[in-house]
Amino acid sequence: VSVWNFSAGPAVFPKPVLERIAFELPDWHGTGQSVLELSHRSPAFEAIIADAEAALRRLLGVSDDYAVLFLQGGATLQFAAVPLNLAATKAAYVDSGAWAQKAIKEAQRYLDVDVVWSGRNDDYRRLPRPEEIEVLAGRGYLHLTSNETIGGVQLRDFPKHDLLVADMSSDILSRPLDVGSFGVIYAGAQKNLGPAGLTVVIVRKDLLRHAAVTTPSAIDYTQQAANGSLLNTPPTFAIYAAGLVFAWLEELGGLEEIALRNEEKAAFLYTAIDASDFYHSPIAPADRSLMNAPFRAPEALEPLFLQEASQAGLLELKGHRSVGGMRASLYNAMPLAGVQALVAFMGDFEGRNG
Numbered sequence: 059v060s061v062w063n064f065s066a067g068p069a070v071f072p073k074p075v076l077e078r079i080a081f082e083l084p085d086w087h088g089t090g091q092s093v094l095e096l097s098h099r100s101p102a103f104e105a106i107i108a109d110a111e112a113a114l115r116r117l118l119g120v121s122d123d124y125a126v127l128f129l130q131g132g133a134t135l136q137f138a139a140v141p142l143n144l145a146a147t148k149a150a151y152v153d154s155g156a157w158a159q160k161a162i163k164e165a166q167r168y169l170d171v172d173v174v175w176s177g178r179n180d181d182y183r184r185l186p187r188p189e190e191i192e193v194l195a196g197r198g199y200l201h202l203t204s205n206e207t208i209g210g211v212q213l214r215d216f217p218k219h220d221l222l223v224a225d226m227s228s229d230i231l232s233r234p235l236d237v238g239s240f241g242v243i244y245a246g247a248q249k250n251l252g253p254a255g256l257t258v259v260i261v262r263k264d265l266l267r268h269a270a271v272t273t274p275s276a277i278d279y280t281q282q283a284a285n286g287s288l289l290n291t292p293p294t295f296a297i298y299a300a301g302l303v304f305a306w307l308e309e310l311g312g313l314e315e316i317a318l319r320n321e322e323k324a325a326f327l328y329t330a331i332d333a334s335d336f337y338h339s340p341i342a343p344a345d346r347s348l349m350n351a352p353f354r355a356p357e358a359l360e361p362l363f364l365q366e367a368s369q370a371g372l373l374e375l376k377g378h379r380s381v382g383g384m385r386a387s388l389y390n391a392m393p394l395a396g397v398q399a400l401v402a403f404m405g406d407f408e409g410r411n412g
């Protein structure tokens with residue numbers, strides 16, 4: 059069956075990568091073993107993780123000043139790992155929506171959080187311009203959420219700060235990035251990187267060796283960096299699959315090419331929404347996410363929209379339970395054809411119900 063998966067994560071996966079995994083799964087490169095069976099200490103797996111790291115570094119332009127870690131526990135564990143590893147007593151957080159709030163709540167267990175900007179009064183429909191964020195000296199790191207997966211807002215420009223920390227779970231690898239302007243970047247894999255179960259952390263090496271003594275070893279950046287992410291058993295299959303996703307992206311032309319495709323896909327959907335009196339986007343146009351597009355129809359018709367969309371093979375369009383409505387996630391692996399199918403369905407539904 060042919061379907062389009064608009065899930066916010068775990069999400070659509072690049073088809074060529076799925077096919078390659080299916081082909082290689084029983085016998086990895088003639089070893090007679092499945093990649094699922096390889097010891098994380100085997101030379102075969104060491105090559106897999108080294109290749110994955112090298113490809114990720116090439117894609118994002120990560121210099122040797124940074125360690126790249128492949129961890130577990132999701133972005134949620136990083137909400138705690140960041141304050142523990144940076145051993146700060148204070149930090150500044152931007153409250154851009156649901157995910158920023160979770161990061162803030164977790165950080166408050168470890169340090170004093172100064173919320174330096176909040177979208178609350180605007181119902182989280184917009185984001186700050188860089189100059190709207192004022193961080194007092196001595197407030198520690200500045201934490202951002204580059205893309206709010208639930209709210210559907212995405213930062214275009216990042217504020218300048220000498221220690222920027224960003225949760226990039228839902229837009230990493232969707233566009234070129236100046237990694238050098240960040241201290242720590244972290245992301246759960248299950249949107250643009252690979253399978254759920256893997257968490258990528260990119261940390262500037264001068265930030266290592268400051269962790270609080272209570273930091274669990276498995277999330278201690280210094281210990282994991284010293285052990286090449288092999289302090290304990292890493293999510294081996296997820297690292298292998300992420301490596302294939304990175305290779306797919308490189309083959310396609312890298313982040314500049316994928317950014318063009320992502321802009322084209324999002325523009326196609328938002329243009330259709332804006333052209334219609336039936337649908338609308340609640341988000342300020344300048345801050346609309348290219349990855350997650352929430353949209354509304356007349357509320358009484360939304361359940362029927364979702365039911366018929368699902369029957370038409372357009373899956374997982376239900377908005378997050380906290381905001382309702384619809385949400386189309388348009389990650390790297392969603393082809394333009396999927397967005398065209400959605401827009402065609404939307405036009406048809408409006409024609410019959412508008």
Ligand SMILES: Cc1ncc(COP(=O)(O)O)c(C=O)c1O
Binds near residue numbers: 066133208226246
């Ligand atoms: C922006 C953002 N941050 C954090 C998380 C939490 O990630 P995880 O479930 O991997 O802990 C998510 C999950 O969707 C997310 O979208």
